[in-house]
Amino acid sequence: MFRTRFAPSPTGYMHIGNLRTALYAYLTAKQADGIFILRIEDTDQNRNVPESVQAIYNGLRLAGIEYDEGPDKDGGYGPYTQSQRLPIYKEYADKLIQSGHAYYCFCQKEDKPALEITGERVQGYRDPCRNLSPEEVKAKFDEGILPVIRQRIPEPGVSSFFDHVYGEISIDHAQLDDQVLLKSDGFPTYNFANVVDDHLMAITHVIRGQEYLTSTPKYNLLYEAFGWERPEYVHLPHIIKEDGSKLSKRKGDPSFEDLVRMGYLPEAIVNYVALLGWNPGDEREYFLLPELVAAFDMNRINKSNAAFSFDKLRWLNGEHIRALSPEEFHSRALPFYPAGFDRFDLKQLSALIQVRTENLSDIPALVGFFGELPVYEAGLFAHDKSKSTLESSKTILQAVRPLFAAINEWTNETLFAVLKELAVSQGFKVGTVMWPIRTALSGQETSPGGATELAAILGKDESLRRIELGLEKLR
RNA sequence: GCUCCUAUGGUCUAGUGGUUAGGACGCGGCCCUUUCAAGGCUAAAACCCGGGUUCGAGUCCCGGUAGGAGCACCA
Numbered sequence: 001m002f003r004t005r006f007a008p009s010p011t012g013y014m015h016i017g018n019l020r021t022a023l024y025a026y027l028t029a030k031q032a033d034g035i036f037i038l039r040i041e042d043t044d045q046n047r048n049v050p051e052s053v054q055a056i057y058n059g060l061r062l063a064g065i066e067y068d069e070g071p072d073k074d075g076g077y078g079p080y081t082q083s084q085r086l087p088i089y090k091e092y093a094d095k096l097i098q099s100g101h102a103y104y105c106f107c108q109k110e111d112k113p114a115l116e117i118t119g120e121r122v123q124g125y126r127d128p129c130r131n132l133s134p135e136e137v138k139a140k141f142d143e144g145i146l147p148v149i150r151q152r153i154p155e156p157g158v159s160s161f162f163d164h165v166y167g168e169i170s171i172d173h174a175q176l177d178d179q180v181l182l183k184s185d186g187f188p189t190y191n192f193a194n195v196v197d198d199h200l201m202a203i204t205h206v207i208r209g210q211e212y213l214t215s216t217p218k219y220n221l222l223y224e225a226f227g228w229e230r231p232e233y234v235h236l237p238h239i240i241k242e243d244g245s246k247l248s249k250r251k252g253d254p255s256f257e258d259l260v261r262m263g264y265l266p267e268a269i270v271n272y273v274a275l276l277g278w279n280p281g282d283e284r285e286y287f288l289l290p291e292l293v294a295a296f297d298m299n300r301i302n303k304s305n306a307a308f309s310f311d312k313l314r315w316l317n318g319e320h321i322r323a324l325s326p327e328e329f330h331s332r333a334l335p336f337y338p339a340g341f342d343r344f345d346l347k348q349l350s351a352l353i354q355v356r357t358e359n360l361s362d363i364p365a366l367v368g369f370f371g372e373l374p375v376y377e378a379g380l381f382a383h384d385k386s387k388s389t390l391e392s393s394k395t396i397l398q399a400v401r402p403l404f405a406a407i408n409e410w411t412n413e414t415l416f417a418v419l420k421e422l423a424v425s426q427g428f429k430v431g432t433v434m435w436p437i438r439t440a441l442s443g444q445e446t447s448p449g450g451a452t453e454l455a456a457i458l459g460k461d462e463s464l465r466r467i468e469l470g471l472e473k474l475r
Numbered sequence: 476g477c478u479c480c481u482a483u484g485g486u487c488u489a490g491u492g493g494u495u496a497g498g499a500c501g502c503g504g505c506c507c508u509u510u511c512a513a514g515g516c517u518a519a520a521a522c523c524c525g526g527g528u529u530c531g532a533g534u535c536c537c538g539g540u541a542g543g544a545g546c547a548c549c550a
Contacts, residue, residue, distance in 0.1 A: 043549090043550080047549070166481095169479070174477095175477075180547080182548085193550095212545085212550090214479050237480090275487065276487070282489090304481045305481075305543060305544095312486070313500095353512095355513045419509085444510085445510075450509030
């Protein structure tokens with residue numbers, strides 16, 4: 001049975017990289033009928049943002065990624081929030097002390113010069129406390145100093161492991177730090193908690209960002225120290241920007257929730273993000289979540305970073321929008337219509353714009369002219385492709401006025417039939433008749449829908465009024 | 476600085492020794508058409524560099540170069 005987990009720290013929002021990590025973990029579990037778990041990694045007391053656990057729930061729900069076990073969904077492996085597991089970490093850290101795989105360190109943070117800043121940093125940090133005698137340890141305790149617990153990296157040695165994305169990785173123990181496992185405040189570090197929890201929660205596949213690749217040997221050493229079986233590893237390349245820099249909320253790059261607010265469909269974002277670093281092995285690109293579950297294969301994940309392209313997301317969003325049923329599109333479009341638009345038949349309008357909408361937030365600009373006729377120049381009535389001139393436009397508009405006034409059944413079909421007949425009887429191309437009408441109705445060079453479609457939505461009175469206005473410009 | 480990783484058109488990618496190097500986005504053109512979209516067709520555009528191995532290398536090896544990541548009482 002596959003068991004995977006998504007283990008975010010509660011920072012307040014779901015960024016794109018996290019979304020993909022969650023997605024891949026979910027897909028890996030689900031394609032094998034396994035269990036997907038949500039675990040909250042809130043072991044940094046300085047970095048907890050209130051409400052942010054809620055943001056994680058919301059993000060996952062929005063994405064359609066449902067977890068089988070989590071803080072609010074017990075599956076017998078809880079608690080699923082690390083801050084509630086402190087005694088567990090303590091217990092296991094003590095075991096490591098007893099077995100000699102870890103040691104107390106009484107150094108204070110201030111004692112450690114900031115070597116990493118100088119660029120002169122030495123690898124494989126070995127703390128002096130590594131060699132404290134039991135008496136010295138006792139003496140420090142008696143002094144009342146709160147120790148941290150550090151991992152004792154066995155030396156010399158080399159550790160290797162297999163990663164489903166990166167293959168065989170080997171790292172010399174001389175590169176590995178005697179890192180802190182348990183902080184002096186009693187909280188574990190990620191380095192410790194992830195190992196204990198992944199084992200206790202019976203995680204079979206650890207799926208996480210590539211930044212953990214080089215510290216994985218340290219975790220493996222821990223598994224060994226406990227006599228536990230290692231999980232399978234799937235490290236993910238990063239998602240970056242097209243200029244090669246990394247996505248950052250601080251620089252204004254949108255989170256998952258932001259993208260949804262910007263009018264991208266959650267399912268389109270999920271689809272797009274799935275394709276950033278993975279492909280199904282054939283040429284399909286359009287996927288709904290269940291299809292991703294079926295198609296996903298962790299062994300087809302790429303090794304190199306992928307740049308997030310808004311162009312392509314936008315296209316894919318359009319694909320998803322077009323794939324929606326007219327009813328579904330309408331209900332999603334509804335919140336994006338400008339105020340006062342309920343005077344129109346919005347259902348009809350939605351039908352018109354669905355294929356022309358690549359992003360829901362395009363809607364206001366797309367339909368704005370229905371609400372208010374834009375200011376435009378008479379020159380708009382001249383159009384080569386439709387063989388329209390100012391003269392022909394004037395003639396047609398004049399002819400159309402009484403024709404429209406006489407129509408009782410104000411529908412696209414009737415309107416089209418009437419205009420078509422006008423074109424035939426007057427020897428005009430259909431386009432030549434339609435152009436001035438569409439122009440007068442929209443006041444724009446382009447519009448979502450042709451002359452009769454616009455007229456049907458605008459209604460008889462307003463259509464007539466706009467034709468009149470157009471005629472004035474042509475006088 | 477040390478270590479690990481990566482490298483196919485502008486971008487996402489297929490490719491696992493022999494291909495006219497395939498697809499997608501974007502971009503140009505054409506068709507369709509009631510303007511614009513959508514749809515269809517089509518063009519331009521890529522194997523980082525240098526050595527090897529091999530009859531043959533985008534594919535394997537080595538070395539460069541470039542980029543990314545890690546080296547916290549952060550995750």
